[in-house]
Amino acid sequence: MLTARRRVAGVVAAVLGGSLLLASCGGSDSGSADGRTLRLWHYEGPDSAMGAAWNEAIKEFEATHPGVKVKFEEKGFEQIQKTAPMVLNSSDAPDLMEYNKGNATAGQLSRQGLLTDLTAEVAKRGWDRKLSAGVRTTSRYDTDGVMGSGAWYGVPNYAEYTMVYYNKDLFDRYGIARPKTLGELTAAMDTFVAKGVTPLADAGAEYIAQQYLYQLALTRADRSWVDNYELYKGRNDFHDAAWTYAANTFADWVKKGYISRKSTGAKAEDAGVSFIRGKAPILFSGSWWFGRFRTEAKFDWGTFLWPDTHLTLGSGGNLWVVPKGSGNKDLAYDFIDITLSKKVQNLLGDKGGVPVAADADAITDPKSKSLIADFNSVSAEDGLAFYPDWPVTGFYDVLVSETQKLVTGGEKPDDYLTALQKAYDRGVPRR
Template identity: 25%
Template sequence: MRLWLLTVIMAVILAGCGGSGGTTATDSGSNPKPDETGTDPGTKTEEAVTLKMFTAYADRANGPGKIEQEIIDAYMQENPNVKIEVEALQDEPYKAKIKVYASTNQLPDIIQAWGQPSFLSPLLDNDMLLELNPDDFSGSNFVAGSVDGFSKDGKMYGIPRNTDYAVLYYNKKIFDDNGLKVPATVAELLDVVKQLRAKNINPVAINGMEGWTLPIMFDYYAQRASGDFTLMDKAFNGEISFTDPTLIQGASDMLAFADAKGFADGWLTADYGTARNLFGQGQAAMFFMGNWEASLATDENFSEDFRQNVGAISFPASDKGSQTDIAAWYGGGYAISKNTKHADAAIAFMKYFFAPDNWPKKVWQSGAGTPAQKFDQYLTGEETELQEQLIDIFTNMTSSAGTPLQDISSDEFKQKSMEIHQQLLSGKITPEQFAKELDAAASKANAK
C-alpha cells in the first residue's frame, strides 16, 4: 500500500515551531486566544445556535472522548450563545446509525468521518458534505498528506483528527510472571501463544465480532511474508491476484496463529469494549489495536498494577518484513453536513477545536492518542512509558501500509472483506478459498 506516511514522520515529531503559519497561545490559560480560534468577540454573533454533533468516541470520561468533550465544554463556556448537543456511539454502532441519518438526508451538523472511501464516498456521491476552505485551517499545522483522504477533486470535505497505526499491546507482568520473552518475530509470537495457552492464559484480545482489525492484521502477515505493503493495493486493483503465493503465505501464517488459539476465547463474539476490558482486566496477555489506546496507561477503570505494566511493541518481524514496517494511516476526523443551518457556527467550532493549543496539545499530553497535527512543541518530558514506546514505534517507521484493505472501496466491499477474514480465521475456509473470495469481492467492487 501507499508509502506516503514516510514523508511526514519527522515533520510530526521534529518540525520546528515555524510550521505552516499557525500561532500558539503563550498565556497561562489552557485555551487559545480568540484570534487563533476564529471566535474573535468582535466578529461573532450572539444569535442562539444549537449544533448537533455525532461522534464515535463513546467513552466521555476517559481517553480521547474526554478530551473531545472538554474542548466542547470550553467552547460553549466561551460562546454562551452556542449549544453543542453530543451523540456518541462506539465505532460500528456509529457507522450503522450514520447510514440511517444519511438515508433520510438528516445528518447532524458535525459528524465524525473517516478519510477512507468506504465511509466518505457514499456521502460525497450524494452531495451530503459541506465543502471546506483549507485557508480556514491554515494555522492548525496539519502534517503533509493528512487532509488527502478527506479531499476529492481538489476540494476539502473533512478535517483529519488522528494519525493511526496498529500495534501489539502487552501486559509486562504476565510476561514476567511466566518467564516469557516479548516476541520480536512472528515465529516467536506463535511460540508465545503456545506457552500462554499451556498456562491457560488468553494470548491476544481482539474485537473479532466487528471484524475491522482482522484485515489490518492480514496487512502485517502479508507484508511479513513478502516485504511489501503495496501488494494489497495491487491485488485489489487487479494488477496481481490475492492468490499470489506471498499473499497465500501471509494468510496461511495468520491462520496458523488462529489455529494455535492465538486469539482470546470468544474472540469472534467480542466487540471493541469487550476486547479492551479483557486486556485491561488482566485476562489476556496482549491486545491488537491502534495507537489511540495510549490512554490504557492512565485509564482509572483499570488497576494501578495494570496501568504500570502495559507496554506496546510494533508487530513482530520476519526475514522479509521489519518491525519498522508499520500498518499506519490517517484515520478519524470530522465533516460538516451540507444541509446544516449553521455552517458558519460549525466551521468556527472546528477552527477552535483544531487550534494548536486545543486538540493536538490536549490529546497528546493526556496520553489519549496521536494527532494529525504537529505536536513536537507539546512534548513535556513527562510522557508515560507507553506514550514513549508508541512514539518510538512511529518515529522509527520505515514504511507504512496506508488505508487498510477493508476501507479502500465501498461499504459493501468492506463488509464482505471483513466477513471473509472472519471465515478464514474461524476455520471455515482455506487460505486458497480466502484469496479467491477476496479476488471476487474486489472484482465486484471495481466493476461498479
C-alpha cells in the same frame, strides 16, 4: 469503513444507542442558520481521550464566541453510520459532525454531494500544514469518492494506529523477553501455548481477526502494494505472496493454538476485556484502546510496533465533516480550528490519544509519550497502511464471515483468498 474501533472507544455511545445526552434536534429549528447555535454530533465516549478533548474544545469555543452555544448530541457510531445519508439529505442535518473516513463512508457521502468541499478553508486556515501526508490521505476524495486526491471533505484532528499490547507481568512470569523480531514473537507464543495459555486475544465476530491477518500480509508488502489494494493504483491479487503468506500463517497460528477456535463468536470488547483481566498476554489492536487500558488494567503492560515491517494498520482519525446543508458553516470551521489548537491537542495527547498537532514537550505522561513517539516513527516512514475493509462497500462483513471460516477450519486459505478476490472485484469502482 465500518471501523470497529468505535465499537470500543465509543462504548458509552454504543450503549446509549438511540438515546442522546440531549434531546435530538428536530422540528422548526432544524437546520436553522441563527448564528447563535452550533449543532454538533460526535460519538466519542466522554471518558475517552477524544471525548475529553472535544469537551474542552466546546468550552473554548463558547468562551471565544460570546452568545453562541454548542448544542452537542452524542450519537452511537452505528447510528450515524447507518442513517447519515438519509439524515444529511434532510433538514435534520447538524452543522458539524464526526464521520468515519474511507471510500465506503466519507467517500460515499462526498460522491453523493452531501458534504461541503473544505478545500478553500483548509488552505485559508493552514490545516493542511498541520497534518502529515499519511494523515491527509483520508481527508481528500476524488469524484468517484476514492480517497487520496481531489477536494478536501473532512479534517482529522487525531490519528490512530495498531500496535502489540503485551502484559509485562505475564511475560516476566514465564521468563519471556519482549519480542523484537517476528521470530521472537512466535517463540514467545510457543512458550505460552506450552504453559496452557492462549497467547492472542482475538475477536472473530468483529474486526480484530481480520486485522491480525492484514498485518501479517503487511510484513511481506510495500507502499505500492498498499496503494494498489486501498487506492486502486494497480491490480490487487489476493493470491500474491503477501496475501498467501498471511492466510497460511493465520491458519497455522490457529492450529498451533495461538488463536482460540472459540474466538469466532467473540467481539472486540471481549478481546479487550480478556487483556484487561490478565487472561490474554498479547493483543494486537489500535491506539483507541490505550486510554482504557491505562485506566482499567491493574498490571504492568507495554506496547511495541509489529516487528520486521515498517507498515502497520492506521490512518488519520475520523473526520470532522460539514454537511452540505449546514446552516452555520463558519461556526463549524471555527470549531475545527479550535480542535487543532495546541491546547486541545496537548490535552488529547496527555489523555492517551494520538494528536496530530501537539507540542511534544507538553505531553507529560510517560506511556503517552511512548505512544506518540511510535506513531511519529510510523508516520515518518509513510507506514500507515489504512485498514483491510476500506477499499469497497460491504467488504467488512465479507472479511468477518470469511475470516471466521479460517478460524474454525471450515475454509482452506486458498478458498478464503478466492472469496475475498470475488467480493473485492465486485466492489471496485470502474476507473
